Amino acid sequence: MFASNTLRSLPIPCCIASSPFPLSASLFNLSSSTTRVFRVKNLCKSSIQQLKMEGGAGGNKSEIQDKSSNNNSDLPNLNQAQQLINNDSTGGWDKCWEQALTPWDLGGPTPVILNLLQTGSLPKGRVLIPGCGIGHDVVAIACPERYVVGLDISENAILKARELFSSSQNANHYAFVKDDFFTWNPPSLFDLIFDYTFFCAIEPSKRPAWASRAHDLLKPDGELITLMFPIDDYVGGPPYKVSVADYEEVLHPMGFKAISVIDNELAVGPRKGREKLGRWKRYIAESHL
Known part of the structure; x- marks a missing residue:
């Protein structure tokens, strides 16, 4: 039923490595003490010419994997983040950003998004990224x-995003907005919505409302891209x-x-092994009048 093609290999920027939430000790591999910022150049051309990290951070893909196996020290912070969110479904996210308890933050662009850019398969037009955090994607x-x-929904996340990227060379082509996805009314509809670690962060009871909002915010011929995570079997959340x-x-x-x-x-x-990339379009029944 579903396409079985695989994604083209793309080098992963050296500082991208994390698991977004505390599912088991082996998943905790991102230190929240440092946020690394990428300068992304010429991403809208046929290939990605260069990814440079500001601040001179070094490393490579093997170092990322090494970090992922030495992460038990992050467990208390991750548990704190989950507790803050469960105690306050709205303000808890803001407190997490304020206290740098953000295990879901990769520290750079999502690799599969870079691949879609490189292969020219990412739609153009107006794009919405709900739950954008500090805005790498x-x-x-x-x-x-x-x-x-x-x-x-986090004011602290939006303030950090604006601070980090206010001088970016493509600053005229994006905006950061502090608002609630479920009640926000933008001036125009979108050609694309990209969801990653947002669907899994909301309570499952809100998922029908999430789908309804995606329907309302997309143009009739728009596309929804969902990076599905975590595909797993456990109780609790977030992530659910x-x-x-x-x-x-x-x-x-x-x-x-x-x-x-x-x-x-x-x-x-x-x-x-715990993520799938889904691409969705709305299909409108043809009138036979």
């Missing part, structure tokens, strides 16, 4: 052909476990059908 994909809105069926259950009633669902071969560290 927002800045990475923004260009003259693609205006990107990064939306987050997800499956392809979970997405289908709420998206099908809204008229969405999957173009493709494939394993994410570019998942980093302990996320490997």
Whole structure:
């Protein structure tokens, strides 16, 4: 039923490695003490010419994997983040950013997004990234052909994003907005919505509302890209476990059908084998009047 093609290999920027939430001790591999910022150049051309890290941070892919196995010291911080969020579903996210308890933050653009850019398979036009955090993906994909809105409920995250990227060379092609995805009313609809670690962060009871908002915010011919994580079997959250069926259950009633669902071969560290990339389009029944 689903496409089985695999993603083209793409070198992963050296500082990308983490697991977003505390599912087991082996998943904790991102120190929250340092945020590394990428300068992303020429991402809207046919190939990605260069990714440079500001601040001179070094490393390589093997070092990322080494870090992922020496992460037990992060467990208390990750547990604190989960506790803050569960105690306050709105303000807890802001407290996490204020206290640098952000295990979901990769510290750079999502590798599969860079791959979609490199292969020219990322839609252009107006793009929405809900739960954007400090905006690495927002800045990475923004260009003259693609205006990107990064939306987050955390004021601290949005303030950090604006501070980090205010002088970026493509700053005219994106905006960071502090608002609630479920109540926000933008002036225009979007050609693309990209969701990663947002669907899994909301309570499962809100998933139908998430699908309804995706329907309302997209243009009729728009596309929804979901990087599904964590595909796992456990109790609790966030992140709450997800499956392809979970997405289908709420998206099908809204008229969405999957173009493709494939394993994410570019998942980093302990996320490997637990992510799928889904691409969805709305199908409107033709009138026979």
